[in-house]
Amino acid sequence: MAFHIALGFAVYIFNAFSKYYLIAICFYFLYRIITNANRKDEILLAAGYMTGFEVLSRMTGGAISYEFAKYAVIGFVLIGMFFKGFKLTSWPYLLYTIFLVPGIVFSAINLSYEAKVGNAIGFNLSGPVCLGIAALYCYDRKIPIARLQTILLAVLLPIVSITVYLFLYSPSIREVLTGTASNFAASGGYGPNQVSTVLGLGAFILFTRIFTVKNRFINIVDVGLLAVIGYRALITFSRGGVITAIACAVLFLIVFYLKSGVKQKVNLLPKIVLLVSVIVGIWVISSFATMGLIENRYANEDAAGREKGDVGTGRAAIFQTELEAFKEAPFTGIGVGKSKEYRKKRTNIEAASHNEVSRLLSEHGLFGILALVILLVTPLAFGLQHRSNIYLYSFLCFWFFTINHSSMRIAAPAFIYALSLLKIDYAPKKKTAIHRK
Template sequence: MINKFTDNKLLLIAIHIIIGYLATFTWFPKPFGLGVIGFCVFFVVKAKNNNEESFLLAMYIAGAEVFIRMTKGFVFYETGKYSVILLLILGIFLGEFKQKFGVQYIFYLLLLTLGIVFTQVPDGESIRNAIVFNLSGPVVLGVAALYFYKRPIKIETILNSLYFMILPIFSMIAFLYFRTPEISEIVFGGGANFETSGGFGPNQVATAIGVGIFIIIVFIVLKVKLTGFLFLDILFLAYFIFRGLLTFSRGGIITGFIAMIFFSFFYFLHKKGSLKLFFNYFLIGGIFIIAIWVYTSNITGGMLDNRYAGKNAIGVEKKDITSGRLDILEEQLNSFLISPLGIGVGNGKFKRELSDKKITAASHNEAGRLVEEHGIIGVVILVGLMIIPLLNFFYFNNLQRAFIISFYLFWILTINHSAMRIAFPGLVYALSLIKIKENDYNTSIENE
């Protein structure tokens, strides 16, 4: 059944572009959001996860989460994360493969709950919302790690999963096209732009687009046509980069390019004597990106240059190019020194609101949140999460490392600019734990 989707890639891409247009109508998002979740659960149960349907559809939901959120297609804000968790749990119990759970991730989930003991919220605030907002992402990571830990996955399946993930990102890109005003009417400044992000959080939108850019480049590098036509893949790549730059949100775009560079490097390193080819690709890609950058910068009146250079609208360098994230991180570290046992899940935001330093934003840095709210236990969790995938990385050849390191980098970079607001970083972290299988498809790639 999965083959019916993967054998008709261009058709499904076209359908998802149409879905992006339909999402501009208020009657469409809710039925679409509910229908997607219902279909995914039904499909996994019916197929009994015989062909990694849980994995593929969890990737689809993770790719769709920002799009469905921005169109208000979810009943609950965290529905995307709940759905990913449900699909992976179903996959664990329904599938033929008997997963051997990584005991370290069972302890990880248990340790997360200890931070709830210290949680206290101001009057009028919901303790449930505070806990869910901060722990739903880490729980996705834990459940996904239990599913994927040393799980044998073919490279063909990985590529299929990336294809499933990018489908709803095509819908989001189409939605942005139809919802964004004329560029000439938009006033660009020194901050992230909501008008070019569909009225939704530019940080999350740019993160999703950065993922899409990475996926298209992976297909191009491996000489596997995403749409069936190379020129069309390149055309979509150019437009994805253009839309990503227009959000004026830097983290997701930079993360996508860093992951792409490391993926390409290890892939070409695997093809012995191909470092020269890597640099040739790098040079051509650099010229391609510069051309898109120059075009985008011109239509934004040069504001794109200021944004990425950390300057405000008049060209004056900002004191903090991280948009306040360093101030929050400094407060989190100070809080850890004062309360090394942690201050409780969700308390960080409220603690800053009560301070006289006017730093009220919720944490965009998951590492800082873990250290502040979970204390020493948070430090142990963070160190463990960082080390385990690296051990997996050294086990494989360079072709397999190309996937492992890019998944790992996506996780560690995303949680440092966008915390775990969406399911993607937790899910992609778990992909750095898989055991990539050698197979005929793998061999065909190597012999390209």
């Protein structure tokens, strides 16, 4: 933890350090995976860390390419498959990946001559392909609960570095307030939507650790981090990540309560009271720091208290054009990356999609519908059959909420979705008996 706090300082002082660090951790994880032959699913540890580090590398200019984290996750998972393969029962995700191929063909046919076909396909398909490959590896794979907690910690640690960076970049929110719109200055000069999403993920992981990690000192540290990360997520003024984190936390708490014994349920109450108090405290402090503007934001009002017309800040218009594109080509779709050109031509709005569901429909047509059915039905059927993963519904919630407000711009929704497909072993590790002569 201390190392990642220091990392936040180092990256703020010397932005280019994030690029060298990114290269170093890639080699470090490759070394661990190959030398251990992925015996303890080290590839999930590597993929998780890259997922958490992605936004920090982007906001500091350290990303080797914009989609590098997704490609890195795909690369690590493929190496993992080389060592461990994947279950034949994961065939729905192989089918899902195949359903993405026709959209590439129609993209090559339909995109304008000025468009860079490779970039359009990479930007729009790297996320869905990342999900497919990661899900293929994770489906029905059994891992101990301690290993899953280590993977989630790997996701969390770079988010701690992001939080440190944000405090150094804009220590006072009042100095950078510009109204109730998403605040780039409070988000490290980067996209508030993506920053809010990853901070919300960090807050959710911390929330779950307070119930699953049985160590009082660690719990105290986690509560403190939850307060700090939750505050920074709120003052980005981007609502998607915060609302997603709350929904995931509520779902996790319901599942955890239902699976707990009578004694555990009694012990839950003090923790719930503490966490509710922390959340209320975060809101009060955020309201004071933003002079009440954060309340206007969540009430869908401008700085003067007037109600805004579009709660989705322009997303509804984008969604509508993609539905129109789907109606024009319901079977084949208009091709990967074509929806941006289509929208520009129809409405003069030049913006990428914020909604992965409508994008799949418009660009992939019938194949997009089939892909969505697989993504929704397969984990739910898996959960009903096994019921071992207490994170399943929370992880699915994170994926679904995130792709509806931020599409798949970052690797987080793809990787977290894949983790929902793991089978969790809660049995304590047996100690090996030592026989003495």
